[in-house]
Amino acid sequence: MFFPLSVNLYVMSEELRPGLEGVLVAESELSYIDGEAGKLVYRGYAIEDLAREASYEEVLYLLWHGELPTTAQLERFSDEMATQRSLAPGTMDVVRELADQREEPMAALRTITSSLSAADEDADETAVTDLEANLRKGKRITAKMPTALAAFKRLRDGDGPVDPDPEMDHAENFLYMLNGEVPDAVLSETFDMALVLHADHGLNASTFSAMVTASTLADIHAAVTSAIGTLSGSLHGGANANVMRMLKEVDDSAMNPVDWVDDALDRGERVAGFGHRVYDVKDPRAKILGGKSEELGEAAGDTRWYEMSVAIEEYMAEQKGIPPNVDFYSATTYYQMGIPIDLYTPIFAISRVGGWIAHVLEQYEDNRLIRPRARYVGELDRSYPPLAER
CATH class of the missing domain: 1.10.230.10 (Cytochrome P450-Terp, domain 2)
Known part of the structure; x- marks a missing residue:
């Protein structure tokens, strides 16, 4: 049967599901959650195994590339991440200004992350769905967010920022920049494990927010910024x-x-x-x-x-x-571990950014604008009264 192009070819369900609870809106290869059994899997690997054996960098590679890295791949990936940790002078100016204003940490992280696009050499990519460009941007965003958060905390407290150390891994380097001293192995290992555990968790509110933003073909900086804003709400983060x-x-x-x-x-x-x-x-x-x-x-x-x-x-x-x-x-x-309480949710963000980016990459790969509908329950057929008669 032939349908004119103007005909809407989908049938809207009349079932109302507040909060989209239980509604399937996408297929994903990233996280599997069995709520009855208490099971969490990243790309086929049990979270218990990853938390015990894998570094955060390995988990990032797994989420973004689909497979665990070889030794050579992990070394190259980790080195690339480490070289991207430093902030541009303009970004550091934003961090200083927000610290001086005593901005709330999640709001500060949201603003700083948005500003990262100003110094990103791939930010002007006309094809926002370019995989290689997005992987480069994803590495920069993930590498720089911890630097920005640590610098914000230190400046807020009247201390000077600590430059990132490219010889340290992701978790160790953050604790070093945060506290100004090299953490012991137990603290580094514990923090790395925490990053692994929080890296992804299906279509939670912030991840879905990032996907909605990406579905409009907004760029990856916009999608991550949207996710941070969503995480700042008390019903999700905090x-x-x-x-x-x-x-x-x-x-x-x-x-x-x-x-x-x-x-x-x-x-x-x-x-x-x-x-x-x-x-x-x-x-x-x-x-x-x-x-x-x-x-x-x-x-x-x-x-x-x-x-x-x-x-x-x-x-x-x-x-x-x-x-x-x-x-x-x-x-x-x-x-x-001596981490200030008001940094707990931003720390969640510097971990979950790996999952946000993975879901954004997945969204771009087979994109369809996410555009649900609401059931209208307002009035109809009201007469418009002239302004003088109201």
Whole structure:
């Protein structure tokens, strides 16, 4: 049967799914999540194996190229990333200005990331879907975001920025730039593992935001900036910071953690770090980070944060049947590493940028403008009154 080109060839479903919950909008080869079994897979590899064996650079290569790198490929990829860490003078001026204004860290990271395009030699690519150009831009964005965040934190605190060290890997270099001293192997390994665990997680809100932006054929800088803006919302990012603030409040109160949580629940408050839109069981990433939190506490001779967390987890499981998510144990892990609480969500961003870029590359590869529709529930057939009669 012949249809004129003007005929709309799709049928709109009348089923309303607020928040698009459970709606399939794309096919992806990047992340597989089994919420009932508590399983997370990147391109076929279990997150437990990647967290234990792979570096963040290896995971980036896997997400962007589809396969784990050989030794030579990883060395070349890591070297290319390391050479892109420095910020252009104009970008550093933006960082200084935002630090002087005491901008909120996520807002600062959003603005700085957007400004990176000004000094990107591929930013004027007319073909925004050019894979090689986008891979180059992706490396620059991923390499520079940690430098910008560390410099922002130090300038805000009255310290000078620390230049990146190309001899260090991605995780070690960030901690070095953040604190001004070379981190020990345990801290570097722990932070690298945290980056791996947060690198991707399907079509979460920020990833979907990046995909929507990319589907308009906006460039990769715009897509990542859009994702950062989405992550800044309290219903997506910020949970691990709220967990740590909660634990500090429990500690300051000198109350038994279970009693404190019980009182909070009686007041109708939500306990941070519990529940997940996808997982029905304990988040597999929480299991891994819980172990690292315990190790850090034991190494420091102070396990109270871990013990407090376990007590709350067990109580919530018994009373509410709600398991913890990744934010619950990333909070104490970061805190014991000496990372300021208001940097937790930006740190999430400097990890998840790898997944955002991977999904954007996938979107460009087989692009279709993402354009859902809303069911109109307003009035119809209203008469237009002249201005003088209103």
